[in-house]
Amino acid sequence: MNRAVFMVxxxxxxxxxxxxxxxxxxxxxxxxxxxxxxxxxxVFGHQRPVRVxxxxxxxALADGLPQETASLGxxxxxxxxxxxxxxxAAVRAGxxxxxxxxxxxxxxxxxxxxxxxxxxxxxxxxxxQQVLDAQIAQLGVRPQDVLSRVDQAQIxxxxxNATDPNRHQRIAIGVVAGLLVALAxxxxxxxxxxxxxxxxxxxxxEVLLTVLPPRRLLLGNLGGLGVTGLAHLAxxxxxxxxxxxxxxxxxxxxxxxTALGSGLLWxxxxxxxxxxxxxxxxxxxxxxxxLAVVFVLSTVLLVTDPAGPAAAVLSVLPPFAPILLPGRLAxxxxxxxxxxxxxxxxxxxxxxxxxxYPGRGGRA
Amino acid sequence: MTDAVLEIDRISKRYGAxxxxxxxxxxxxxxxxxxxxxxxxxxxxxxxxxxxxxxxxDDGRVRWRGVPIDPxxxxxxxxxxxxxxxxxxxxxxxxLVYRGELHGLDTNESHRxxxxxxxxxxxxxxxxxxxxxxxxxxxxxxxxxxxxxxEPELLLLDExxxxxxxxxxxxxxxxxREQVDRDVPVLFASNDxxxxxxxxxxxGILRSGQTVAVGALPELTADRPRLVAVDAPDATVGxxxxxxxxxxxxxxxSRVVLELGPESDDQAVxxxxxxxxRVREFTLLRRSLAELxxxxxx
Numbered sequence: 001m002n003r004a005v006f007m008v009x010x011x012x013x014x015x016x017x018x019x020x021x022x023x024x025x026x027x028x029x030x031x032x033x034x035x036x037x038x039x040x041x042x043v044f045g046h047q048r049p050v051r052v053x054x055x056x057x058x059x060a061l062a063d064g065l066p067q068e069t070a071s072l073g074x075x076x077x078x079x080x081x082x083x084x085x086x087x088x089a090a091v092r093a094g095x096x097x098x099x100x101x102x103x104x105x106x107x108x109x110x111x112x113x114x115x116x117x118x119x120x121x122x123x124x125x126x127x128x129q130q131v132l133d134a135q136i137a138q139l140g141v142r143p144q145d146v147l148s149r150v151d152q153a154q155i156x157x158x159x160x161n162a163t164d165p166n167r168h169q170r171i172a173i174g175v176v177a178g179l180l181v182a183l184a185x186x187x188x189x190x191x192x193x194x195x196x197x198x199x200x201x202x203x204x205x206e207v208l209l210t211v212l213p214p215r216r217l218l219l220g221n222l223g224g225l226g227v228t229g230l231a232h233l234a235x236x237x238x239x240x241x242x243x244x245x246x247x248x249x250x251x252x253x254x255x256x257x258t259a260l261g262s263g264l265l266w267x268x269x270x271x272x273x274x275x276x277x278x279x280x281x282x283x284x285x286x287x288x289x290x291l292a293v294v295f296v297l298s299t300v301l302l303v304t305d306p307a308g309p310a311a312a313v314l315s316v317l318p319p320f321a322p323i324l325l326p327g328r329l330a331x332x333x334x335x336x337x338x339x340x341x342x343x344x345x346x347x348x349x350x351x352x353x354x355x356x357y358p359g360r361g362g363r364a
Numbered sequence: 365m366t367d368a369v370l371e372i373d374r375i376s377k378r379y380g381a382x383x384x385x386x387x388x389x390x391x392x393x394x395x396x397x398x399x400x401x402x403x404x405x406x407x408x409x410x411x412x413x414x415x416x417x418x419x420x421x422d423d424g425r426v427r428w429r430g431v432p433i434d435p436x437x438x439x440x441x442x443x444x445x446x447x448x449x450x451x452x453x454x455x456x457x458x459x460l461v462y463r464g465e466l467h468g469l470d471t472n473e474s475h476r477x478x479x480x481x482x483x484x485x486x487x488x489x490x491x492x493x494x495x496x497x498x499x500x501x502x503x504x505x506x507x508x509x510x511x512x513x514x515e516p517e518l519l520l521l522d523e524x525x526x527x528x529x530x531x532x533x534x535x536x537x538x539x540x541r542e543q544v545d546r547d548v549p550v551l552f553a554s555n556d557x558x559x560x561x562x563x564x565x566x567x568g569i570l571r572s573g574q575t576v577a578v579g580a581l582p583e584l585t586a587d588r589p590r591l592v593a594v595d596a597p598d599a600t601v602g603x604x605x606x607x608x609x610x611x612x613x614x615x616x617x618s619r620v621v622l623e624l625g626p627e628s629d630d631q632a633v634x635x636x637x638x639x640x641x642r643v644r645e646f647t648l649l650r651r652s653l654a655e656l657x658x659x660x661x662x
Contacts, residue, residue, distance in 0.1 A: 004466050011462060015453050203447030207510075209418045210443045211466050213435065 004212050005220040012224025016191065017231060025187050026232040029180070033240045036176075041247035050074060050116055053081040053090055055101040061126065065100075068126065072118040105130040164332070166252045173250060174302050174327025177259035180236060182295040182323050185270045188229035189287045192278035195225060222275040226268065233267050259330035269343065270322030272350035290319070298324035307333040316342040318349045367429050368394040370415065370518060370549055375424035377410050377573075384410040385573045387424070392566075394547035397540055399564030401557050401653060406570040408553035409446055412522045415551065416443035428518060439467060442516030446523040448507040452496040456482070456506050459495060460513055467514035474513070481509045485535060501532035508536060512543070519543060519550040525559060537563050557654035567653065577656070584656060591649035592630055595619040598641025607636055619645065 016022050050069075054062055062078050069076045079096075081087035087099035091112050098119065099110040107127050109115060133143040164170065199205040199221075208217050237260045244250045274287055298320055301311040306328050315324040315334065321342040328334040370392045377385040385407045392398035402408050413419040415426050417438040428437050443449075450459055457478050464474030482488050487509075490502055498506065508524060519540070525533045540550050540563075554560050560567055561581060569577040577584050596603065597618040604610050609625030610633060624630060630648060637643045 003468075007462070007465055011451070011454075015451065019453075201447065202452060203445035203449040204451055206413065206416070206418045206445040206447070207443060207449035207463070208466070210416050210438050210441060 005216050005223070008208060008212065008217060008220030009223035009227070012195065012221055013227050013231075016195075016225065016228045022187070022191070022228065022232060026236060029183055030236045030239055033176070033180070033236060034243050037240065037243045037247060037249050041249045049077040050097045050119060051095070052076045052078050052098045052100060052119075053087045053096040054078060055081040055084050055087045055099060057103045058100045058107060060104060061100065064126070065122070068122045069119055072122060074116060074118040074122070076119070105134065166255070167331070169250055169252055170255045170331045171303055171306065171327075173252070173255050173259050174306070174330035175299050176240070177237075177263040177326040177330055178295060178298050178302065178323040180233060180240075181263050181267050181270060181326060182291050184229050184233040184236075184267050185274055185322065186288050186291050187232075188225060188271055189274050189278040189291075191225050191229070192222065192275055195221065196279045218276070218279065222271075222279075226271045226275060229271060230264065230267055234264055237263060255330045255332070259326055262326040262329045266322040266326050269346040269350070273318055273322070273346060273353070276350070276353045291323075294319055295323055298327065302327040302331070306331045312338060316345060318342075318346050321346055368517060368547055368549055369429065370551065371425075371427040371430075372411065372415065373425045373427065375411065375414055375421045375426065377407075377414060377419065377422050383573050385414075385421075388570065388573070388575050389424075390568045390575065390578060392549045392551050394549050395544055396565040397537075397544055397550045397552055397563060399560035399567045400551060400553040400570065401555070401560045401567055402553075402570035403555055405572075406555075407573040408555075408570055409522055410573075411570070412443070412520045412551065412553055413445075416441055416520050418443070418445075439514075440517045442511040442514065442519045444507055444511040444519075444521045444524050446526065448503060450495045450503065450507060450510065452494070454495055455492050456487075456490045456495065456498070457492060459506065460510055463510040464513045469514065477513050478509070481513065485509070485539070500527040501529055504528050504532060505535060508539060512539070517548060519548055519552075521550065522553045523555070524552070525554065525556070533559065533563075557652065561653040569653075569656075581653065584653075585651050589626075590624045590628075590630065591621055591651065592624060592633055593619060593621050593645055593647040593649055594633065594637050594643065595645035596637045596640045596643050599637065600640070603640050604633065604636060607633060621649070 052065065054065075059080055062080065065078055066076050081090065081096075081099065081101075084099070084101045087096065087101065088110055090096040091099050091110055094112070097111065098115065100107055100123065101110070102108040105127060107123055109120075109123060136143040136146050196205075199208075205217070212220065241256050241260055244256060245253055250256055278287055297314070301308070301314065301324065305311060311324065311328060311333075314320040315328050316338050325334060325339065325342055329339070370390075372388060372390040372392075374387045374389050375385050376383075376387055388407065388411060390398070390400075400408050400411065410419065414421045415433070417433060417435070426433055428441075431437075433441070451462075454462065457475070460478035460481070461471065461474040464477060465471060469477070479488075479491075482491055485505060487502070487505060490498065490506065495503065495506065504524060504527070508521075511519065511521070521540075525536055528536070540552070544550060544565075552560070552564060564581075566580050567578070567584065568575055591613070594604075595618055599618065604612065604620070604622055607628065609628035611623045611625070612620050613623045614621035622633065624633065634643070634646050637646065
């Protein structure tokens with residue numbers, strides 16, 4: 001009998017995993033995901049380096065300037081200019097953003113219109129440093145010794161609320177993971193409903209019921225459909241992970257992998273929750289609506305207060321757990337007991353959900 | 365396999381307020397094609413589904429070989445639903461092998477049997493065709509092969525010939541006759557009364573979920589009023605009115621169709637007709653199953 005269940009599941013999987021309708025959905029989601037990552041990498045998240053031309057004695061800044069500005073979050077591309085006039089012409093023509101000339105203690109900066117405030121701070125700091133070095137040298141002391149001591153003098157810091165510098169990245173990863181799980185569940189619920197209707201129409205359910213009891217037939221059907229959805233979600237998730245890491249859009253690979261793993265786990269649990277109701281004659285539309293509401297609420301909670309009590313409570317409840325909990329895990333605010341409780345509740349509810357088993361209907 | 369008898373004992377089934385079956389009882393034995401005839405909605409499909417274990421009866425029992433049908437026995441039943449039971453996205457051979465494997469055959473044996481059946485019915489060219497590309501005859505034959513592949517001990521067939529050409533129907537019944545020769549009982553449901561009458565050994569007629577007649581066709585028609593067509597052009601209107609148990613059911617010019625009751629003698633009718641003058645036609649009409657059913661349906 002178990003062999004028959006496996007065979008039903010295998011047939012469903014083989015019939016659907018390469019089917020046009022499933023591939024179209026998955027390819028569309030994958031394309032959107034990759035496009036989003038590329039846009040993030042090369043359009044939204046990409047800042048063009050400030051083109052800085054160095055002329056005369058200012059050429060000595062070529063090594064130090066990029067490091068100084070980088071610490072303030074500004075990327076510069078340094079080039080040497082033969083003379084000031086050429087540099088000014090380049091700024092005027094838009095080939096350079098900034099021309100720096102003059103001695104280190106009296107730098108002169110030429111821009112077309114505005115100077116980046118961070119770059120201004122950096123250049124002012126270099127000028128002041130140069131002046132300070134000269135003043136210290138006049139006192140007969142080695143400037144390096146003084147500066148070394150100055151550098152060692154730092155405040156001691158106590159963070160009452162530690163802020164993760166990658167918090168926004170983690171939230172974005174969580175939202176994307178929740179969206180992918182929601183889309184996969186919606187697609188799978190639609191497939192379940194469509195397959196149930198088709199099986200009733202072409203009489204295959206009746207034939208299978210002569211070799212399998214209704215519950216086992218449903219297990220075989222849902223098993224095959226669930227694995228189909230899982231395979232597609234895994235493919236999309238892995239693709240998104242590889243592209244995101246390769247393009248450098250995310251700098252927290254651990255969060256991505258956590259979101260991927262927990263997303264796949266929660267797809268399985270979510271499918272266990274939704275699969276049986278999706279076989280009901282009412283069709284998948286109410287489920288689609290419910291998934292959309294759950295996704296929107298989960299996203300709002302994840303963005304505004306992922307560690308708050310509302311998110312914590314909802315993320316362990318079955319309707320929200322498959323979508324909200326992977327996000328909270330990616331952000332790093334879900335605790336172990338919350339995960340365990342959510343899994344127990346999901347499995348328990350799935351086991352208790354009454355199914356519309358095939359073969360109970362029919363007409364004379 | 366002498367005890368291979370299917371007993372349907374007072375089966376009842378409701379769908380909400382609708383009574384689909386009410387105390388239906390039949391017996392189908394080895395060596396016969398049992399025709400289950402009835403109009404659409406009579407309860408044929410529900411009855412077959414209950415026999416196949418697809419539906420549960422509200423009341424009554426179905427026994428196979430003297431015991432209620434359990435899951436193990438169900439796997440030895442070949443059930444062909446009206447919709448066919450084929451997956452449209454599979455190939456013919458894939459579908460046949462799948463059905464064999466579901467019934468416990470290993471893959472090689474399923475392939476061997478599938479190939480043998482296709483060869484035997486001249487359907488080898490369909491082997492790798494998709495189910496969705498088959499015409500009605502081809503699809504119906506593949507449905508039948510899928511049902512027969514596990515070598516069932518009982519066949520429950522719901523409208524297996526619907527939409528088929530006469531050639532296709534002949535093929536179906538040649539195959540079914542072979543099964544009957546192997547002592548496999550065949551329960552055959554159809555709303556085509558002529559087909560049931562031509563092809564079945566015994567008949568059960570359902571109307572509104574109740575059995576209205578069961579038996580071999582000659583038995584069913586034996587005690588029914590006979591029909592006789594008489595064309596006596598010189599006779600006056602109502603020339604037969606003095607004959608006992610004789611009633612006119614149709615008239616076309618000088619030709620009348622008379623229903624003869626049990627007390628009527630067809631020879632007396634012939635004599636009375638000849639007494640009027642010329643007799644151009646005197647024909648004893650055989651009652652078709654459909655006519656019988658319509659009489660029963662009232």
